[in-house]
Amino acid sequence: MTGIHLYEMGNMNLLAIIGSPRKGKATDTLVDKAIEGVIEKTPEASIKKIYLSDNEINYCKDCLTCWRQDIKDPLAKCVIRDDMDVINQDILNADSLIIGTPIHMGYTTALMMTFLERICWTFAKPTKSYFIVKGCPEPRSDKKRKAIIIGVSGMIPTKYKKLCNCATPQIKGVIKDSLNAKTVGDLYAGDVWNQNVEQYFDKAFKLGQKLK
Ligand SMILES: Cc1cc2nc3c(=O)[nH]c(=O)nc-3n(C[C@H](O)[C@H](O)[C@H](O)COP(=O)(O)O)c2cc1C
Known part of the structure; x- marks a missing residue:
């Protein structure tokens, strides 16, 4: 697996995930x-950045093998062997977490969506009853996480974000339900x-500070 930058070693583990096919x-x-x-707020943080585009992340097959696993572990097994094995450990x-995605057709990118489908039921279990x-x-897992989400659009101005950004609410929902984030x-x-x-x-910098 490539595309990882390890910034520093420390006792707060931050994982940044890039869903754009374009670096830089x-x-x-x-x-x-x-x-x-x-880093400004938490200099001791251990930070790992992953470009999804550098990794082999295959499509969820909907076999529901993970969904069926009634286990105490925080991560259910997936039948697919690819770079998600490493990313899951991260x-x-x-x-x-920092999740960054371009807006494609009003939604997140296919790269990010493929990743989200793969974490959906491996990190989540089906509720026995929900209403x-x-x-x-x-x-x-009971482990609580904090997250920030950065969405980037090419032509839709910020004032229309509520109409043209389905990515942020979806990512927010998945990482809450699956990653307790x-x-x-x-x-x-x-x-x-x-x-x-x-x-x-400046906004992005201040957003990062909120992860303290
Ligand atoms: C397939 C595709 C769909 C896109 N859909 C939208 C869109 O719905 N709204 C928008 O404002 N920009 C759209 N864009 C433009 C991207 O949001 C824009 O290029 C963005 O800057 C990409 O992020 P990056 O610079 O980090 O790669 C789209 C681009 C692509 C390739």
């Missing part, structure tokens, strides 16, 4: 700014094709 562009840059905010170690619906996901803040960096990405640097 808006999502990647803003995630780096958020990481700077984390998630288990993580106390905090009247049985089988909704709830985290397998509370989203403590999010950033929608709109219209980066026409706006300067730098205008979002």
